[in-house]
Amino acid sequence: MQRIHWQKHVSISGTHGRGSMMLALLLSCAVANAAPVPSVVITQARVRLLPGNLPLAGYFTLTNDGSAPVTLTGAISGSFKQIMMHRSFESDGMSKMAPVAKLTIQPRKSVHFRPGSYHLMLMGRQQSLSVGDTVPIQLQFKNSGALTVEFKVVPVGAQ
Amino acid sequence: MTHPKTRAPRVARIAGLVLVLLTAVSGCSSPQKWDLTNITGIMPQLKFTLTDQDGKTLQASDLRGKIPVLYFGYTNCPDICPTTLATLAQALRKLGAEANAVRILFVSVDPARDTTAVLKSYVQAFGPQFIGLRGDQKELRYLTKRYRVTYGLGKADAHGNYEVSHSSAVFVFDRKGDVRLLGRGTDPAKSYTHDLKQLINDN
Numbered sequence: 001m002q003r004i005h006w007q008k009h010v011s012i013s014g015t016h017g018r019g020s021m022m023l024a025l026l027l028s029c030a031v032a033n034a035a036p037v038p039s040v041v042i043t044q045a046r047v048r049l050l051p052g053n054l055p056l057a058g059y060f061t062l063t064n065d066g067s068a069p070v071t072l073t074g075a076i077s078g079s080f081k082q083i084m085m086h087r088s089f090e091s092d093g094m095s096k097m098a099p100v101a102k103l104t105i106q107p108r109k110s111v112h113f114r115p116g117s118y119h120l121m122l123m124g125r126q127q128s129l130s131v132g133d134t135v136p137i138q139l140q141f142k143n144s145g146a147l148t149v150e151f152k153v154v155p156v157g158a159q
Numbered sequence: 160m161t162h163p164k165t166r167a168p169r170v171a172r173i174a175g176l177v178l179v180l181l182t183a184v185s186g187c188s189s190p191q192k193w194d195l196t197n198i199t200g201i202m203p204q205l206k207f208t209l210t211d212q213d214g215k216t217l218q219a220s221d222l223r224g225k226i227p228v229l230y231f232g233y234t235n236c237p238d239i240c241p242t243t244l245a246t247l248a249q250a251l252r253k254l255g256a257e258a259n260a261v262r263i264l265f266v267s268v269d270p271a272r273d274t275t276a277v278l279k280s281y282v283q284a285f286g287p288q289f290i291g292l293r294g295d296q297k298e299l300r301y302l303t304k305r306y307r308v309t310y311g312l313g314k315a316d317a318h319g320n321y322e323v324s325h326s327s328a329v330f331v332f333d334r335k336g337d338v339r340l341l342g343r344g345t346d347p348a349k350s351y352t353h354d355l356k357q358l359i360n361d362n
Contacts, residue, residue, distance in 0.1 A: 051280035
């Protein structure tokens with residue numbers, strides 16, 4: 001299980017005087033307010049490879065292990081021109097896809113992005129990808145920051 | 160006057176006949192069990208003229224002797240189409256050498272984007288038994304109407320991308336091209352393996 005910890009790096013230089021202590025406190029408060037942290041665990045993050053520049057699907061399991069609901073609003077990556085959250089579904093014998101603007105996950109609940117259901121649609125590859133590569137994708141959350149996850153590139157046969 | 164010497168063989172002959180009849184009857188009363196939906200006789204025989212991934216014309220009659228599996232989709236489909244084709248590829252891997260009897264026909268409902276070159280690299284990703292097919296509106300409509308499947312192209316976004324809704328049906332035919340089974344993309348690989356194995360060994 002790949003656990004992702006949100007890390008804050010605050011470095012203070014200078015002498016250990018009262019002023020720098022104050023500065024450190026101020027800075028740590030500022031960081032805490034500016035970048036709230038999503039309390040989520042992401043596992044099985046993977047991108048299923050297709051040839052050429054065809055759109056790919058990104059899958060993962062997201063577990064909210066915090067005490068408040070989290071809302072996933074989308075994803076961005078330098079490796080793709082555009083990423084959309086989608087859900088596939090079957091209706092009257094037809095396979096369809098609908099955009100998903102946001103997805104709220106209650107505390108202690110998980111959502112599965114998996115074949116035939118929720119997925120990230122990754123369009124416009126900015127680099128060539130091969131099986132075994134990892135590609136960073138940033139998941140974005142409403143009011144609780146963002147999280148960059150390394151997605152593993154897997155063969156199309158891998159579900 | 161009775162002839163015990165001739166009676167015994169006659170009894171044996173009758174018993175033998177009864178055994179043959181019983182075998183025949185039991186053969187009728189325990190039909191093959193299918194994991195997918197049996198649609199034998201409900202839809203017409205496989206018939207089409209389309210262009211394959213090498214730019215060559217392919218007709219259904221070219222596939223006589225093979226077990227054709229028909230699925231409609233489009234290559235820009237990130238989730239459902241690759242999932243369905245990967246399931247079928249998995250089913251074929253479990254068939255081993257017998258998989259050579261099967262041909263998976265991936266018919267594009269989005270021929271504008273699915274050129275032969277795109278189809279070629281796409282089907283190669285799934286295996287040697289996969290054939291990518293495209294046609295003009297008339298050829299495509301002929302096949303989709305024949306199997307009562309529909310598809311729809313969505314509106315293009317600012318990037319020129321559009322979504323396509325398409326049937327989730329997977330049609331399985333026998334070596335003569337007669338329709339036999341209906342599956343879904345969501346059916347497990349083992350169901351396809353089981354049913355394809357039966358169809359392969361039917362002949």
